[in-house]
Amino acid sequence: MSAVPFALLDEQSKREIRRAILKGIAIPGYQVPFASRELPIARGWGTGGLQVTLALIGKNDVLKVIDQGSDDSVNAVNIKKLVTKTTGVQTTTRTQDATLVQSRHRIPEVPLRADQVLVLQVPEPEPLRDIERSEFKTKRYHAEKEYSGAYLMLFEQIMRYNQTSQGADYPVLVNGRYVMNPSPIPRFDNPKIHQSDALILFGAGREKKIYAVPPYTNVESLAFEDYPFVVEQFEGKVCRETGLSDVFLDELTDEVTGETYYVCNDTSYMQEILQQKVAAK
Amino acid sequence: METVHFTQLTFRTLMDCFARPGSKGTLQTLHSIDGLYPQTLSVLMTLFDGEISFQAVDDSKRLHQELRQWTGAKVKDYHEADFIIVPANANKEQILKVLEVVKIGNLIDPQQSATIVMELPQQSNEVVYQLTGPGILHKELVELGLSPDILALRAIRNREFPLGVDLILIDENGKVLALPRTTKLEEVKS
Numbered sequence: 001m002s003a004v005p006f007a008l009l010d011e012q013s014k015r016e017i018r019r020a021i022l023k024g025i026a027i028p029g030y031q032v033p034f035a036s037r038e039l040p041i042a043r044g045w046g047t048g049g050l051q052v053t054l055a056l057i058g059k060n061d062v063l064k065v066i067d068q069g070s071d072d073s074v075n076a077v078n079i080k081k082l083v084t085k086t087t088g089v090q091t092t093t094r095t096q097d098a099t100l101v102q103s104r105h106r107i108p109e110v111p112l113r114a115d116q117v118l119v120l121q122v123p124e125p126e127p128l129r130d131i132e133r134s135e136f137k138t139k140r141y142h143a144e145k146e147y148s149g150a151y152l153m154l155f156e157q158i159m160r161y162n163q164t165s166q167g168a169d170y171p172v173l174v175n176g177r178y179v180m181n182p183s184p185i186p187r188f189d190n191p192k193i194h195q196s197d198a199l200i201l202f203g204a205g206r207e208k209k210i211y212a213v214p215p216y217t218n219v220e221s222l223a224f225e226d227y228p229f230v231v232e233q234f235e236g237k238v239c240r241e242t243g244l245s246d247v248f249l250d251e252l253t254d255e256v257t258g259e260t261y262y263v264c265n266d267t268s269y270m271q272e273i274l275q276q277k278v279a280a281k
Numbered sequence: 282m283e284t285v286h287f288t289q290l291t292f293r294t295l296m297d298c299f300a301r302p303g304s305k306g307t308l309q310t311l312h313s314i315d316g317l318y319p320q321t322l323s324v325l326m327t328l329f330d331g332e333i334s335f336q337a338v339d340d341s342k343r344l345h346q347e348l349r350q351w352t353g354a355k356v357k358d359y360h361e362a363d364f365i366i367v368p369a370n371a372n373k374e375q376i377l378k379v380l381e382v383v384k385i386g387n388l389i390d391p392q393q394s395a396t397i398v399m400e401l402p403q404q405s406n407e408v409v410y411q412l413t414g415p416g417i418l419h420k421e422l423v424e425l426g427l428s429p430d431i432l433a434l435r436a437i438r439n440r441e442f443p444l445g446v447d448l449i450l451i452d453e454n455g456k457v458l459a460l461p462r463t464t465k466l467e468e469v470k471s
Contacts, residue, residue: 006285015330018292022328023392025299026447026461028415032392056296058289114301143388175415175463177442199300214300214463217415 007054008086013037017055017210021201024212029174030142031125031209039205046079046104047205049121053083053102056117056201062090064098069106069248069265076104093268105168107189109247109269112198114215120183122204125211127171127181147179150222158227167232173220174213187221188231188248194219239264242273284326287311291327295449298459303412303421305456314351316344316368318400320455322351325398329354329364337366338375344368359383362395369400369453373428380434383446391443394462401426401452414464422469423458425450432466 005011013035020034039047057063063083067076071093079102080091092098095110102119112118128138131149141149150171157165164170168184172193182193183202193200193213200213213219223229238245240261247269249262264270282290287309294306311326313319316339329335329352336359337344345356348366359365360382367376376399386394404426412421425432427450439445445462452458460466 006283007289011285011288012330012332014288014292015328016332018296019328019333020392021296022299022396022447025296025416026463027391027443028463030391030443056289056293058293059286139389199296212300214416216418 004086006087007057008039008082009037009051009054013051014055017051020210021052021055021212024201024210025199025214027178028213028217029172029178029180029211031180031204031211033208034210036205036208040082041078043206044123046075046102046121048203048207048210049102049104049119049205050079050082050203051205052119052201052203052210053079053100054086056119057083057087057089057100059087059089061099062092062097064092064095064101064268065103066101066106066108066266066268067104069250070267072267094272095268105184105186106248106266107185107192109264109266110272111192112196114197116198118196118198118200120185120200120202122181122183122202122209123206124169125181125202125204125207125209127179142178145177147173147222150179151224154222154224154227158224163230164223164227170229171222173222175217175219179222180211180213182219186232186248187229190219190221190229191231234262237262239270242270242277244270244273282309282311284311287323288327291323294457295324295327295459298449298457299416299447299461301416302414302460302464303417303423303458305458308451308455308457310455312351314344314347316341316370317366318369318451318453318455320457321366321368321398321400321451324449324451324457325352325364325366328396331355333363334361335364335366336362337368338371338379339366339368365395365397367397367399369402373430376428376431377434380431380438380446383438385438385444385446388444391445394444394446396447396449398449398451399427401450403453409469410466411469412460412464412466414461416461417464425458426452429468435460436466 020032065076065080067073095108104121221229248265308320310319331353334355334357383395407424439462448460
């Protein structure tokens, strides 16, 4: 048996992914089809993001992988292990120290810089899939910039709940042309994609699509004049550990007392703040 | 350097250039063939394989043959090729004729468009352009030794976004710059 290539994928697979990434950057928000290789993890577990990461990564990269804001959850740990075993690159939990960040369902609280790249794992890249099952047809809707279906979904939510109830994967309009699923990040993170300093790449392994938002690109969350876009509100709630209130919070229940409490969702950021507090004492 | 690491570095340079139009990247060299800058070959080795087709603006068949041997890529006509190679010795009339016919994709599959890898000859009359579009914070000023006629035709072919062509420009010092279809250029009169 021959040795495993650097970064697992063979050169031909990488070339195809790399060509798709360049097209994706040239057509912001457009889903570029790609072959999507078999990997040692199952489709639907971050294989799209992983393939993008493997096509990008070099010996000098420092990798951070997050899953729902956590560096230590199963998906993040396994992806990190696979990449380090096949590349030998360094990993980090500190957002500031990473050159490459692969993430499932969050954009880190620490703002990303121009020399960093964010790779997001995407389960469903098609924002119109809920209203149209046929890929043949949704491709034509995109071609004709026919996005009334995306607005209709939000309209129905407003009719039912008097607000949009779409918690994650809230659709955005990229560069005034393509409506795009930003992957299941909370609405709270949507504004971070707009005019980002870092390049953001999206990989959907099961659906075989790669797309991109270049830096300094206009990204607007869909909304109505009388129902503007709003992010999750955490009024009066603070992180129990750090006291932060301007971050995305997780709601948890104390199993002994039954009391509801909140903690910072981005665990590495929380740790950093706690360390700063300890150092200050 | 091993090829896997070489193509990885070359790709990251290209990706940065696409993500930030107007910024110049430095390409490394590994091999060379007659008639192309060695840095151009680095780009072709990174992007070309048997899955894609190309055509070079070149009268001799030798370059085509050598590139096929190097990469396994197929040769197709200008209007069908995925990549167009413009060597430094191509003249303006040739380039304009090619740019007129290369594929720009269709509204359903805008990615089925040509990428033009163009070598810039040593130039004296460089023009300053102001670049705007995705990837550019406010605006970027760039000196380019590229004929205004070529850029005017590029603008025509890129008129209907998402249709259009993407350009990779390589100068004789191995500096690379990308002009994806989203980038708008405007001449800055001094």
